[in-house]
Amino acid sequence: MAQKTIAGKNVEVTDEGYLQDFNQWNEDIAKELAQEEGIELGDQHFEVLRFLREKHEEGANLTIRKVGKSGITDIKGFYSLFPGGPLKKASKIAGIPKPTSCV
Amino acid sequence: MENQEKNHNIDKVSIICAKGNLEDVYAALVLANGAVMDGKEAKLFFTFFGLDAVIKKRMNKLQTATVGNPALRMPNGARMPKLLGMIPGVQKMVSNMMKKQMDELDVPPVDEFLDMITAGGGEVYACQLAVDMFKVGQEDLTDHVSGILTVGEFYDKAAGENAQIIFT
Numbered sequence: 001m002a003q004k005t006i007a008g009k010n011v012e013v014t015d016e017g018y019l020q021d022f023n024q025w026n027e028d029i030a031k032e033l034a035q036e037e038g039i040e041l042g043d044q045h046f047e048v049l050r051f052l053r054e055k056h057e058e059g060a061n062l063t064i065r066k067v068g069k070s071g072i073t074d075i076k077g078f079y080s081l082f083p084g085g086p087l088k089k090a091s092k093i094a095g096i097p098k099p100t101s102c103v
Numbered sequence: 104m105e106n107q108e109k110n111h112n113i114d115k116v117s118i119i120c121a122k123g124n125l126e127d128v129y130a131a132l133v134l135a136n137g138a139v140m141d142g143k144e145a146k147l148f149f150t151f152f153g154l155d156a157v158i159k160k161r162m163n164k165l166q167t168a169t170v171g172n173p174a175l176r177m178p179n180g181a182r183m184p185k186l187l188g189m190i191p192g193v194q195k196m197v198s199n200m201m202k203k204q205m206d207e208l209d210v211p212p213v214d215e216f217l218d219m220i221t222a223g224g225g226e227v228y229a230c231q232l233a234v235d236m237f238k239v240g241q242e243d244l245t246d247h248v249s250g251i252l253t254v255g256e257f258y259d260k261a262a263g264e265n266a267q268i269i270f271t
Binding site for chain 1: 133136137139140141142208209210211215218219222223224
């Protein structure tokens with residue numbers, strides 16, 4: 001565990017940079033985390049992030065398939081929104097824990 | 104990433120599936136999908152009985168063997184009696200139960216799984232020899248298949264730095 005200043009806010013992150021407490025998240029933090037991944041966030045990105053946060057709060061096991069069925073984007077779209085590891089990157093930017101699903 | 108000179112990551116996987124059992128095909132699909140999910144390059148190569156996974160009429164009807172499968176257990180955890188597995192319909196029933204269980208974990212049917220893998224940039228190939236042997240035409244294969252390859256062509260596709268070949 002480590003402390004990190006993101007978008008002017010002091011937050012706790014894991015060794016891999018995932019927020020410890022998803023309540024510390026805000027949109028500015030998301031934008032800065034996305035920048036670290038080389039992603040410029042648009043409206044559709046935020047829709048996906050909010051979807052992931054909602055599902056996480058409900059206690060759902062997050063998968064790429066769930067995002068593909070969310071109605072926000074399809075799986076191909078999800079890959080192009082968050083290239084090179086969409087579920088992990090989107091989870092990190094959404095301030096939720098690293099996904100543990102194999103699918 | 105921190106160590107640019109020595110990258111010991113696995114950046115690319117080429118997965119060979121030669122069996123048409125539900126579990127063998129799914130092992131290949133899960134590995135391939137897991138790779139693309141992590142931003143790795145993935146190639147799937149279906150050969151021999153594994154070809155069933157890319158034959159349109161068969162891909163969603165794969166079964167797990169109830170005969171000759173000593174690890175198979177009943178829902179209560181007891182070993183499946185050997186004779187029970189031979190009864191007509193039991194193999195189909197057991198296979199459908201497994202598919203239902205997998206679906207609950209968001210493991211999709213084969214065609215949808217291939218959709219997911221190709222959507223992420225994974226590539227699917229069929230084996231030339233198997234296609235000839237089973238007299239399968241291009242029209243019998245699912246559109247996910249982007250080519251029918253010889254062994255040599257497969258090795259060309261599988262080549263690269265930090266590349267692994269996996270046989271399920």
